[in-house]
Amino acid sequence: MSKEIQASLSELDKVVTYLNETLPNNAIVFLRGDLAAGKTTLTQAIAKAKGIEGEVTSPTFSLQQCYGAEDGTYLYHYDLYRLEHEEFMQLGLFEEFEKEGWHMVEWGSDTLKAFLEGVGYNVVTIDIEPKENSRIYRIEA
Structure with missing residues (x-):
């Protein structure tokens, strides 16, 4: 799966709708982009859409933050800035990916992504690039 969507803040639902239509109920999503690219903003829009x-x-x-909706849907949000792969494993955070729901990972390393894929997880990557009054979302699975 490969998709590119350009959207402003008011059009962010286009990205969320695409993700809801294509991702399974359990997904690990690496969010990539510079500071203030919109990683948390996208997570907020996803949370709202999930109720x-x-x-x-x-x-x-x-x-890590964990959010739940009344219907039993869960969303997990991680910020791994400056956290090395070894530290992540020592903290026991790897086991969190077994929980049902979407796992939104900001600043996840290539090492962690390769590890997760190596043990059988499907990892989706969303690269976010600011462009004028909008963002370009490049979605790869």
Whole structure:
């Protein structure tokens, strides 16, 4: 699967709709882009579409946030900035990917992605690139 979508903030539902139509109920999604590219903003839009109420924030200092909707849908949000693969494994975060739901991973390393794919997970990567008043979302699976 390979798709490129250009969307402004008001058109972000185009990206979310595409993801909802193509991703399985359990997915690991690596979000890539520079600071302020829109990784957390996309996660917020996904959470809203999944019926998750309340504030969705970047887990910069906690490493992980878990959100649940009334229908039992779960969304996990990770911020692995400056966290090396070995530290990630030592913290036991790998086991979190066994939980049902979408796992949105900001700043995930290539090493972690290769490891997850090597043990049988399908990992989707979304590269986010700012462009004028919009963003380009390059989705690869």
